[in-house]
Amino acid sequence: MYTCSYQRYSFVLEALDSNQGSILFAAGPWIYPDGSLVFVLNQNVFGSIGFNVTMIDDGNKSYTKSFTLEVMNVNQPPTFLLQSPEILVFPFSYPQYFSGFMQDLSAGPNEGFQKISFTLTMLDPNAPFAIFGYPSYNSSDRSLSFCTLHSLVAQEARLQVTMLDDGGNFTYAFPGGVLSPSSDLSRQIVTFKFLSTAPFAFDSLTMNLLYADLAPRARYGHAVTFYQYSVWIVGGFLAQTSPTSTDSSFSSDVWRVRLQTCSAPGGLCLQPEQVTAQAVWTSRYNHAVVTHRAALVVLGGQAEGGRSLNDVWTSSDGEAWTQITSSAAWSKRFGLAAVSVLAYDSEGKQEHLLVLGGANFVGGGVEYHQDVWVSQDGLSWRELPAPWQARAHHGVAVTNVNCTQRVWLAGGQGAWGGLNDVWVADLSSRGEVTWTAVSESAGWSRRWGHALVAFKDHLVLVGGRLEDLMISREVWVSANGSSWQQWSPPAGFAQVTQFGAAVSNGTELLMFGGRSFNEVVNTFWVTE
Structure with a gap:
């Protein structure tokens, strides 16, 4: 109660929205004797609230006024x-x-x-x-x-x-x-x-066998890719653990292999790590894995019982997988190839996922595919023209020259045996493809199950199964896909097919596993 002249008076302050009041105010509001309105705001809140203020004298006379208090936002930095x-x-x-x-x-x-x-x-x-x-x-x-x-x-x-x-x-x-x-x-x-490195020099190429304390089990038909500064080994057909065992099997395991400099001979050491022993997707081999939109993507392949697949899975860490689709628009197949291409041109840029060729069992025979499918997300696919012969187990690589990526296709197995042709495709940001035949018959013999990789501005082709069913240990190098030069690997490098190869850190070509004449291996070879 306050005294003014001969009468005493008091104030009553009423919030018109009590809930809004509890949001805005940590304490108060009150009216002080001098007529001041006093309150403490909660942090980082703003808004408006209405009040009625009633003044009452001791003769029980009153007078009410209304006002709105606006708490302005003081913008905080993002x-x-x-x-x-x-x-x-x-x-x-x-x-x-x-x-x-x-x-x-x-x-x-x-x-x-x-x-x-x-x-x-x-x-x-x-x-x-x-x-x-x-x-x-x-x-x-x-x-x-x-x-x-x-x-x-x-x-x-x-x-x-x-x-x-x-x-x-x-x-x-x-x-x-x-x-x-x-x-x-x-x-x-x-x-x-x-990072720095020496330019490509054919005469300076080296190939060395690397050892790991915990190497993945011997396998073939697996898929590999480079992702998060590591080479990833995905699935495949696991060899029996001993000559008398019967534990060979299809696999869905995932391994991450880091290459690091060390004091060992050659200056490189392996650090394999099993990310998961059994992913949620069906165990398979002769499938594809690529790095697309900063994630691993597994596509198609062959499961136990000869069953072909056309599902698509993705993972950011190799352990937790999400199915994009159980049945893509392209037909079920194994021996397919897949690549991710980030196309830059004057109209923009777009990352495209491509699936090329493959095969499937039909009746008592094999159906080879002559098709190319493009997608941005792995779910919606569109078919593109493919002028080359239907094939499976072919080699595909992506080269880059000043941000112009080109897709190369070489060799493979067709309805009439092995192939040794070479094609190149240019892809636009809109997903349009233009194929050019580079060579109808390259310098290397017809084959399938080989590896084709882009390594230091060059194409490198390794191994494969020849038309006489022999397995090759050849290494061929080309700067343009037309002229090829054979390089001699060291004596310990065995004939190999259906193995995995990927370029690590732009400077090392890492190869793992595969089939030889009478064994399945789990060796690592690195080319620098």
């Missing part, structure tokens, strides 16, 4: 995390795609209504990125993609990532005018580290 503050760029680089590179995006506390955007600024303008390959951000999957020119010299380039919010799309009106919350931003730096 926040985000990077998948990694450093990106290793390998020599003879290829277009790279990092899905989910921007993580934990927030416009600010309780500011989810705001719109956010990203800008990328290259702080080192002389960084060796191609015209269409400068780093760019895709908000749909929060990905960072880029493509570099070939650089064999060690260097660094810094990319500034700026996240900007819009401050909200509302305004505050007050007697002095109108106020809109200002936008705010936060910045982080990504450092590209370009």
Whole structure:
């Protein structure tokens, strides 16, 4: 009670929305004797609330006024995390795609209504990125993609990532005018580290046998790919563990193999790690695995009982797998090939997943496929023309020259035996393909079950089964797919077919397993 003249009076403050009051205020509000309104706000909240203020004197007379209290938003800076503050760029680089590179995006506390955007600024303008390959951000999957020119010299380039919010799309009106919350931003730096290496030299190639304390079990018909700075070995047909055992089987295991420098002879050591002994997908061999949109993707193959498959699975870690489809638009098949191509051109860029050829058992015979299928997500597929002969167990590789990726196809098994032709395809960002016949009969003999890899700007073809059913230990190298030069591997390198081969870190070609004449092996060979 307060005294004014000869009467005493008091105030009653009533919130018109008690729930809103509990949200906005940590304490109060109160009216002090001097007429001041006092309160304590909760953190990072804003909004409006109405009040009735009633003044009552001791003669029981009252007077009521209403007012609205507007708690204005003070924009907080947005926040985000990077998948990694450093990106290793390998020599003879290829277009790279990092899905989910921007993580934990927030416009600010309780500011989810705001719109956010990203800008990328290259702080080192002389960084060796191609015209269409400068780093760019895709908000749909929060990905960072880029493509570099070939650089064999060690260097660094810094990319500034700026996240900007819009401050909200509302305004505050007050007697002095109108106020809109200002936008705010936060910045982080990504450092590209370009690794160095010597240029390709045919006469300087080396091949060495590597040993591992815990090597994957001997197998053939497995699939391999390079992902997260490691070579991944997926599935295959496991050999029996002893000459008298009967434990050979189809597999769905997944291995991750890291190549690291060490003090061992040759300077390289293996670190194999079994990620899972049995993935959720059906055990299989003669399937395909690729790295697509920063994830592992398994496609098709052959399961126990001769059953062919056309399912598609994906995983970001090799252990937890998600089925994209149980039955893709392309028919069930084994001996198929698959690649991922990030196509850059003046109309844009797009990462495409391709499935090429394969075979399936039909009645008492084998049906070979002459088709190419393209997809961006592994679920929706579209068939493309294929001018080459139907085949399976062929070699497919992707080369990159200044961000122009080309798909190469070589050899394989057709309805009339082995093949030794070479084709190349150019793919646009819209998913259109143009095939060119490079050689109808290459310098190497007809074969299937071989490996074809892109290694330091060259094509390398290894092994395979020949038309006389003998198994080859040959290594052939080409810079253009037309002229081939044979390279002599060391004496210990055995004849091999249906093995796995992938390029690690852009500088080493790692080969594992496969079938020889009378055994299945689990040896690792590395070519530098």
